[in-house]
Amino acid sequence: MAAKKPTNWRLWAKCLIGGAAVAVGGPAFTMWLTPTEEELRSKYNPELRKKSLENVEEKQQEFDDFVTRLKEYSKSDKHIWIVVKEEEERRRKAELAAAKASKQETETRREEMRREAGLEAK
Template sequence: MGKKPTNWRLWGKVAVVAIVAVGGPAFTAWLSPSEEEIRAKYNPDLRRRSIEGKAQREQEFDEFVTRLKEYSKSDKPIWIVVKEEEERMKKKAIADAKTREREAEARKAEMRREALHPTPAEQPKSSSWFSWGGK
Protein backbone atom coordinates (compact mmCIF):
# COMPACT_ATOMS: atom_id res chain seq x y z
CA MET A 1 0.00 0.00 0.00
CA GLY A 2 1.19 3.42 -0.84
CA LYS A 3 1.55 6.52 1.19
CA LYS A 4 -1.70 8.24 2.12
CA PRO A 5 -2.13 11.65 0.45
CA THR A 6 -2.10 14.79 2.65
CA ASN A 7 -5.55 16.11 3.41
CA TRP A 8 -4.97 19.77 2.55
CA ARG A 9 -8.57 20.67 3.16
CA LEU A 10 -8.39 19.45 6.78
CA TRP A 11 -5.09 21.25 7.41
CA GLY A 12 -6.54 24.41 5.84
CA LYS A 13 -9.43 24.31 8.29
CA VAL A 14 -7.03 23.76 11.20
CA ALA A 15 -4.96 26.75 10.05
CA VAL A 16 -8.06 28.96 9.79
CA VAL A 17 -9.22 27.97 13.28
CA ALA A 18 -5.74 28.64 14.69
CA ILE A 19 -5.57 32.05 13.03
CA VAL A 20 -9.03 32.97 14.34
CA ALA A 21 -8.31 31.62 17.84
CA VAL A 22 -5.03 33.51 18.17
CA GLY A 23 -5.65 36.44 15.86
CA GLY A 24 -9.13 37.37 17.09
CA PRO A 25 -8.11 38.31 20.63
CA ALA A 26 -4.86 39.84 19.35
CA PHE A 27 -6.82 41.97 16.86
CA THR A 28 -9.25 43.04 19.61
CA ALA A 29 -6.36 43.99 21.91
CA TRP A 30 -4.76 45.95 19.08
CA LEU A 31 -7.98 47.85 18.36
CA SER A 32 -8.92 48.57 21.99
CA PRO A 33 -7.61 51.89 23.28
CA SER A 34 -5.49 51.92 26.41
CA GLU A 35 -6.66 53.58 29.61
CA GLU A 36 -4.34 56.54 28.95
CA GLU A 37 -5.74 57.02 25.43
CA ILE A 38 -9.28 57.04 26.81
CA ARG A 39 -8.31 59.58 29.48
CA ALA A 40 -6.65 61.77 26.84
CA LYS A 41 -10.08 62.21 25.23
CA TYR A 42 -11.69 63.43 28.49
CA ASN A 43 -12.26 67.10 29.08
CA PRO A 44 -9.64 68.60 31.47
CA ASP A 45 -11.88 68.71 34.54
CA LEU A 46 -13.02 65.11 34.15
CA ARG A 47 -9.41 64.02 33.49
CA ARG A 48 -8.22 65.75 36.68
CA ARG A 49 -10.96 64.11 38.78
CA SER A 50 -10.23 60.72 37.24
CA ILE A 51 -6.53 60.97 38.05
CA GLU A 52 -7.22 62.23 41.60
CA GLY A 53 -9.60 59.37 42.35
CA LYS A 54 -7.39 56.66 40.85
CA ALA A 55 -5.38 55.97 44.02
CA GLN A 56 -8.53 55.77 46.14
CA ARG A 57 -10.21 53.37 43.67
CA GLU A 58 -7.11 51.17 43.60
CA GLN A 59 -6.96 51.12 47.40
CA GLU A 60 -10.67 50.22 47.66
CA PHE A 61 -10.20 47.43 45.11
CA ASP A 62 -7.18 46.07 47.00
CA GLU A 63 -9.19 46.10 50.25
CA PHE A 64 -12.06 44.34 48.48
CA VAL A 65 -9.77 41.61 47.13
CA THR A 66 -8.17 41.21 50.57
CA ARG A 67 -11.61 40.79 52.17
CA LEU A 68 -12.61 38.26 49.51
CA LYS A 69 -9.46 36.24 50.16
CA GLU A 70 -10.22 36.35 53.88
CA TYR A 71 -13.84 35.30 53.31
CA SER A 72 -12.79 32.44 51.04
CA LYS A 73 -10.78 30.85 53.85
CA SER A 74 -14.03 29.97 55.62
CA ASP A 75 -15.89 26.72 54.96
CA LYS A 76 -19.19 28.62 54.75
CA PRO A 77 -20.57 30.08 51.51
CA ILE A 78 -19.17 33.54 50.86
CA TRP A 79 -22.57 35.30 51.02
CA ILE A 80 -23.12 33.98 54.54
CA VAL A 81 -19.64 35.08 55.61
CA VAL A 82 -20.26 38.54 54.12
CA LYS A 83 -23.60 38.83 55.94
CA GLU A 84 -21.95 37.83 59.24
CA GLU A 85 -19.21 40.40 58.66
CA GLU A 86 -21.79 43.11 57.93
CA GLU A 87 -23.67 42.27 61.13
CA ARG A 88 -20.43 42.35 63.13
CA MET A 89 -19.51 45.74 61.64
CA LYS A 90 -23.02 47.07 62.38
CA LYS A 91 -22.80 45.97 66.03
CA LYS A 92 -19.36 47.56 66.29
CA ALA A 93 -20.65 50.84 64.82
CA ILE A 94 -23.54 50.88 67.31
CA ALA A 95 -21.16 50.21 70.22
CA ASP A 96 -18.80 52.96 69.02
CA ALA A 97 -21.72 55.41 68.74
CA LYS A 98 -22.83 54.58 72.30
CA THR A 99 -19.28 55.08 73.56
CA ARG A 100 -19.01 58.46 71.82
CA GLU A 101 -22.41 59.45 73.26
CA ARG A 102 -21.30 58.52 76.79
CA GLU A 103 -18.08 60.48 76.37
CA ALA A 104 -20.02 63.52 75.14
CA GLU A 105 -22.37 63.31 78.12
CA ALA A 106 -19.38 63.06 80.48
CA ARG A 107 -17.82 66.16 78.88
CA LYS A 108 -21.12 68.06 79.22
CA ALA A 109 -21.43 67.07 82.88
CA GLU A 110 -17.83 68.15 83.54
CA MET A 111 -18.47 71.50 81.86
CA ARG A 112 -21.60 72.01 83.99
CA ARG A 113 -19.68 71.23 87.18
CA GLU A 114 -16.93 73.67 86.22
CA ALA A 115 -19.50 76.36 85.41
CA LEU A 116 -21.23 75.95 88.79
CA HIS A 117 -18.08 75.54 90.89
CA PRO A 118 -15.14 77.43 89.42
CA THR A 119 -11.67 76.26 90.36
CA PRO A 120 -9.58 78.43 92.74
CA ALA A 121 -7.50 79.74 89.84
CA GLU A 122 -10.65 81.06 88.13
CA GLN A 123 -12.11 82.79 91.21
CA PRO A 124 -11.74 86.59 91.40
CA LYS A 125 -8.83 87.83 93.51
CA SER A 126 -10.44 90.69 95.38
CA SER A 127 -9.51 91.80 98.84
CA SER A 128 -13.00 92.95 99.62
CA TRP A 129 -16.50 91.93 98.69
CA PHE A 130 -17.31 95.37 97.27
CA SER A 131 -14.17 96.04 95.26
CA TRP A 132 -14.67 95.89 91.53
CA GLY A 133 -11.11 96.43 90.51
CA GLY A 134 -9.80 93.38 92.25
CA LYS A 135 -7.17 95.37 94.18
Protein backbone atom coordinates in the same frame (compact mmCIF):
# COMPACT_ATOMS: atom_id res chain seq x y z
CA MET B 1 -18.22 -4.12 0.74
CA ALA B 2 -18.35 -0.49 -0.25
CA ALA B 3 -15.18 1.29 -1.16
CA LYS B 4 -13.85 3.73 1.40
CA LYS B 5 -14.34 7.38 0.41
CA PRO B 6 -11.09 9.30 0.10
CA THR B 7 -10.34 11.92 2.78
CA ASN B 8 -10.99 15.47 1.65
CA TRP B 9 -7.74 17.06 2.75
CA ARG B 10 -8.57 20.43 1.24
CA LEU B 11 -11.72 20.67 3.42
CA TRP B 12 -9.80 19.68 6.55
CA ALA B 13 -7.08 22.23 5.78
CA LYS B 14 -9.67 24.98 5.33
CA CYS B 15 -11.33 24.03 8.63
CA LEU B 16 -8.04 24.02 10.55
CA ILE B 17 -6.88 27.32 9.03
CA GLY B 18 -10.27 28.94 9.66
CA GLY B 19 -10.38 27.66 13.25
CA ALA B 20 -6.85 28.90 13.94
CA ALA B 21 -7.72 32.28 12.44
CA VAL B 22 -10.77 32.61 14.69
CA ALA B 23 -9.02 31.25 17.81
CA VAL B 24 -5.94 33.45 17.43
CA GLY B 25 -7.27 36.37 15.42
CA GLY B 26 -10.34 37.08 17.55
CA PRO B 27 -8.48 37.76 20.81
CA ALA B 28 -5.69 39.56 18.94
CA PHE B 29 -8.25 41.82 17.23
CA THR B 30 -9.93 42.51 20.58
CA MET B 31 -6.61 43.40 22.21
CA TRP B 32 -5.78 45.67 19.28
CA LEU B 33 -9.12 47.51 19.58
CA THR B 34 -9.23 47.88 23.37
CA PRO B 35 -7.79 51.25 24.47
CA THR B 36 -5.32 51.47 27.34
CA GLU B 37 -6.07 53.46 30.49
CA GLU B 38 -3.76 56.23 29.31
CA GLU B 39 -5.59 56.51 25.99
CA LEU B 40 -8.91 56.72 27.83
CA ARG B 41 -7.63 59.38 30.22
CA SER B 42 -6.22 61.43 27.35
CA LYS B 43 -9.77 61.74 25.96
CA TYR B 44 -11.17 63.15 29.24
CA ASN B 45 -11.72 66.85 29.58
CA PRO B 46 -8.98 68.51 31.70
CA GLU B 47 -11.11 68.74 34.85
CA LEU B 48 -12.05 65.05 34.80
CA ARG B 49 -8.47 64.08 33.98
CA LYS B 50 -7.24 66.00 37.03
CA LYS B 51 -9.82 64.33 39.31
CA SER B 52 -9.04 60.93 37.85
CA LEU B 53 -5.31 61.32 38.43
CA GLU B 54 -5.90 62.55 41.99
CA ASN B 55 -8.03 59.51 42.81
CA VAL B 56 -5.80 56.85 41.24
CA GLU B 57 -3.96 55.99 44.47
CA GLU B 58 -7.18 55.98 46.50
CA LYS B 59 -8.91 53.66 44.02
CA GLN B 60 -5.88 51.36 43.94
CA GLN B 61 -5.84 51.23 47.75
CA GLU B 62 -9.57 50.41 47.84
CA PHE B 63 -9.04 47.62 45.32
CA ASP B 64 -6.09 46.24 47.31
CA ASP B 65 -8.19 46.29 50.48
CA PHE B 66 -11.03 44.53 48.66
CA VAL B 67 -8.71 41.79 47.39
CA THR B 68 -7.17 41.39 50.84
CA ARG B 69 -10.64 40.97 52.38
CA LEU B 70 -11.56 38.42 49.72
CA LYS B 71 -8.41 36.45 50.49
CA GLU B 72 -9.29 36.48 54.19
CA TYR B 73 -12.87 35.42 53.45
CA SER B 74 -11.69 32.57 51.23
CA LYS B 75 -9.66 31.05 54.09
CA SER B 76 -12.90 30.15 55.86
CA ASP B 77 -14.62 26.78 55.37
CA LYS B 78 -17.93 28.57 54.85
CA HIS B 79 -19.22 29.96 51.57
CA ILE B 80 -17.80 33.39 50.83
CA TRP B 81 -21.17 35.17 50.79
CA ILE B 82 -21.96 33.82 54.27
CA VAL B 83 -18.61 35.07 55.57
CA VAL B 84 -19.22 38.47 53.95
CA LYS B 85 -22.66 38.70 55.55
CA GLU B 86 -21.19 37.83 58.97
CA GLU B 87 -18.47 40.44 58.50
CA GLU B 88 -21.04 43.08 57.55
CA GLU B 89 -23.07 42.20 60.66
CA ARG B 90 -19.95 42.48 62.84
CA ARG B 91 -19.07 45.82 61.25
CA ARG B 92 -22.63 47.13 61.75
CA LYS B 93 -22.60 46.11 65.42
CA ALA B 94 -19.20 47.79 65.89
CA GLU B 95 -20.53 50.99 64.30
CA LEU B 96 -23.58 50.92 66.58
CA ALA B 97 -21.37 50.38 69.62
CA ALA B 98 -19.10 53.25 68.55
CA ALA B 99 -22.10 55.53 68.04
CA LYS B 100 -23.46 54.57 71.47
CA ALA B 101 -20.07 55.22 73.09
CA SER B 102 -19.82 58.58 71.30
CA LYS B 103 -23.30 59.55 72.49
CA GLN B 104 -22.42 58.54 76.05
CA GLU B 105 -19.20 60.56 75.88
CA THR B 106 -21.13 63.58 74.59
CA GLU B 107 -23.62 63.29 77.44
CA THR B 108 -20.79 63.00 79.96
CA ARG B 109 -19.12 66.14 78.57
CA ARG B 110 -22.42 67.99 78.59
CA GLU B 111 -23.00 67.09 82.26
CA GLU B 112 -19.44 68.10 83.11
CA MET B 113 -19.93 71.47 81.41
CA ARG B 114 -23.19 72.01 83.30
CA ARG B 115 -21.47 71.27 86.59
CA GLU B 116 -18.64 73.69 85.76
CA ALA B 117 -21.16 76.38 84.81
CA GLY B 118 -23.07 75.83 88.03
CA LEU B 119 -26.28 74.66 86.37
CA GLU B 120 -28.44 71.85 87.64
CA ALA B 121 -28.12 68.47 85.99
CA LYS B 122 -31.21 67.16 84.24
